Amino acid sequence: MNEESVEHHFFNHNNGKISYYVSQHSSQPLFNFIFLAGFGGEEAYFDFKSLAHGLSPSGNLFFIDPLGRGESDETSHSRDIQTILAELHALITNLSLTNIIFVAHSVGGIYAKEYSNTYQNVIGLILFEPITIESDNLFENDQNYINATKHLDTLSPVECEALLMDSQWTVADKKKIRSIKEQLIKRYHKGNSTFYHEGQKLTTNLNFVSQTKLNKKTNSLIICQPFRKDEYQRSIYFNTQSMIETLGNTHYLHRTSTEDSLQSILSFLNTISSNSFVS
Template identity: 25%
Template sequence: MAKNMQKKYQKTTLGEFEYAFRPGNPLIVFLNCFGDFDTEQNFSKVIKKLPTNYGVFAPDYLNSGLSGKSLKSYTIHDEAIKLVKIINDLNAKDVIVVAHSIGGVYAIHMLDKIKNLRAFVAIEPTTREIILNPPKEQVYLAHKHDNPEQFIHDKIDELFTKSEAEDFWNTTIKNGERFDDEAAQNLTKAMEKDDFGHSEQRVSNEFPVIIITEAYRQKEYQRSEYFNQNAETKIVPMGSFHYIQWEFPTEIANITRGAS
């Protein structure tokens, strides 16, 4: 666990959220990918590169990580609104959202509701195009893996220290074992029932967006709902696979600091 980090729990009508928290300003909100990863671990290399006076809020989604099972049917939008309430109750003077993968969909639902939001840093956020009409170019097909779980496991072993990698993978396995098939199905249904794929909602122009992506996806993000008309918005090509925060944590931490 990063320095001064605490594990906290918040009960809601949808279920109980677990989140890693450190007080400070600005408050960096980390939004995770889908799966069994603990959010703090997924972003741990970036968190360690941030100044220790920066606040951190890193929640696990319902039916995943260290959070609880959902108590009723819900959508990503429903869950995002509960997370906004927790964030706003922290009364941070400045907030920066850092979202990876499906975390971008959560962010779309959250950004215009978070108080004192200063910037949005998106690491290969999930686009409507990827959901509804994935590009057919060969370069996209070449980035698919026959055994994605083994590929990710190997990358964790490669990019984390031995003890960090063992802890990361063991925690991931334990997280997965906490939930039954019904919980896994509810997590999938939350995405399927959400209106993100068929809405026209875009990120507001009121704050800068920094999109960090592998070079081959730049055009996809230029035409995406994440790219706005703020003068400071930009796309930064970086990385060789989807979990760019594992490869370039210093660079991502510096981008986050620059956005504060």
């Protein structure tokens, strides 16, 4: 994926303009990858830049930032999951995408899972530590998590930031990411931003999504830290078509274990491309 091949667009939805990046390589791709970031603050394009670079030969790439994130508009419309999915679906429909594979991190996982259960054009999910009902209290109260991540407490803020940094980020990228994140956090702490209201709706949205398991026809690859494997086998993201790969020791495995993640993903894609779901 060359910088020159990436285009930044806005989709005019009734609820506000949705920012998205596109890198297209084929008029008839085998896969259309849609990237959804977690709650970290980076735009999806920057959050997945290295991983996307490795996936670009496999299909076209679409990086979507829901309203209130990245450079997408603020909105007064509710952040319940049905509204967010309707906004995503309007953009995806406008792009006429089929053979969709969502690549999502953390909170992005609930949107990817529920979208795949609601609409028919999704053939796979690649999920990096998606949130679960169990993980609601995991980060503070689970001893396995505390043990697995305590090495981060030994790092200075600068060292920790360097560890979680995407290797493809340029100086200009870092400057833009910092600016977007600062604006997002500033709006969040005012308590009246779209991002704030999305956070307030998170438990409700998670409970709604957790009422159903992943569609049996949807293939999923879950990439997680080793101590979370059992959690994901019990989760809404797991079905008979699922694979779980364990690696690394951070919540940002798509950035800290990119090459290992890519190997797992390419194997997963080979499995999907050999079955009848690809049109």
